[in-house]
Ligand SMILES: Nc1ncnc2c1ncn2[C@@H]1O[C@H](COP(=O)(O)OP(=O)(O)O)[C@@H](O)[C@H]1O
């Protein structure tokens with residue numbers, strides 16, 4: 155086997171896996187803080203990307219378009235908390251889940267209603283070409299875009315880890331995810347924290363939306379990449395930020411390797427279902443995922 | 454009970470869960486500044502519900518105070534939410550301890566300082582104060598709360614509440630599931646917090662013997678009603694309390710227990 159080719163597939167697989175991680179991250183944040191699987195995460199990615207690209211098309215400079223879109227996502231989070239979540243406190247989780255399904259369709263409609271349903275090209279100024287230096291030294295084709303995406307995702311995760319583990323709000327968020335009632339009893343205002351975490355998820359959605367948008371074009375199908383995040387979540391654990399990243403890398407590289415090296419023997423198309431098979435195997439062995447919070451059982 | 458205005462005054466409250474289940478039927482009680490007041494009664498009597506009505510945690514359980522009122526520091530608390538109660542100095546330590554399992558002991562304690570506006574140094578000082586009462590927790594500060602013993606969890610839960618610098622702690626069944634020695638240790642610390650730090654306590658307990666030993670005053674709750682109240686010493690001497698709550702009934706009475714039980718109950722409820 156060609157070693158260079160193997161590593162090329164492995165690395166570019168991992169880098170594209172980072173893109174899955176980014177989407178998974180949005181789910182993890184909200185799941186951690188409220189135990190809710192936010193079905194609307196995909197729609198948030200779409201809305202963020204569409205808002206961003208339309209602001210750019212209006213001729214705004216990139217920093218301004220980015221800031222305005224961030225603002226939109228934060229306002230959206232506050233509205234979601236006030237108009238939807240606050241009315242559903244203490245309802246069974248399944249009701250909250252249903253609410254996010256409703257929210258999903260609402261946001262998809264909103265995004266396309268306010269903006270439109272055309273396909274928009276998004277140019278972040280990052281080229282999707284092989285990194286020349288790497289190619290020269292090793293002979294591998296590694297895309298500049300993939301590397302930049304990975305760096306952005308990595309920084310985002312670093313910042314989030316610091317927020318979650320070193321700040322008062324982050325600690326409170328972890329407390330809320332452990333035990334709502336106890337968090338309330340010590341004076342943590344759940345409503346404010348939920349608005350904060352939805353806002354963070356909105357920011358993550360924007361980053362994911364922008365990167366995926368450049369790769370696929372900003373269009374309705376962005377909303378569906380959420381499905382790509384599902385196996386990543388199962389593999390990594392629904393409540394682990396680190397898990398979302400590692401599982402993204404595993405699945406990204408796994409599916410590419412499987413496609414390239416196993417595909418020829420079974421007729422190809424492995425890439426499409428490989429992640430789900432991997433996720434299912436993990437479910438058998440470790441239901442909480444590779445990095446999910448251990449379910450602490452006391453005797 | 455005291456000439457000053459009480460810290461908490463619960464005035465004839467009625468609580469209904471889920472719009473239909475009537476659980477408290479006119480409960481009144483007071484906690485004086487600096488007091489330890491025990492709220493006693495069997496399982497299901499309504500102790501927890503009373504505490505949650507005071508701390509406002511009831512709101513999150515589809516419970517509602519439908520009659521009466523609750524004052525804290527002379528102010529009606531009707532429109533307040535739990536975090537506002539905590540910033541005003543009233544905090545509840547829930548039954549079953551409810552530590553944050555995936556946070557370390559120290560992180561658990563720090564979450565209690567969420568409403569503490571004193572700044573970094575004040576919070577550090579408060580943490581040291583908590584550790585001075587619970588030196589065992591300091592030693593194990595970085596252990597995850599999910600893996601520590603029940604006694605340590607109870608201490609963590611009390612310490613976490615202390616981090617909010619409260620004037621009143623509502624303590625729900627601190628003795629639950631703990632060995633007698635440990636229960637005593639925890640009650641001793643409660644007593645010290647009361648005398649040394651001036652923290653008042655409203656203590657819900659099924660362990661009547663222990664509670665009456667440390668409290669100044671007690672209320673006995675049955676079926677959502679206060680059936681008796683008095684100085685702790687007086688209650689501990691009362692025949693009915695002795696028989697039904699302290700398990701000190703005489704040998705020969707035992708066979709008539711149910712009959713007497715019924716009669717006494719009738720008398721209490723009258
Ligand atoms: N969330 C709830 N919904 C409905 N009924 C409840 C709820 N919590 C408690 N109850 C009922 O209220 C009564 C008093 O309960 P509780 O206040 O927990 O008593 P205690 O703390 O004295 O054991 C019990 O009959 C219990 O079943």
Ligand SMILES: [Mg+2]
Nearest residue numbers: 500501548626
């Ligand atoms: Mg109780």
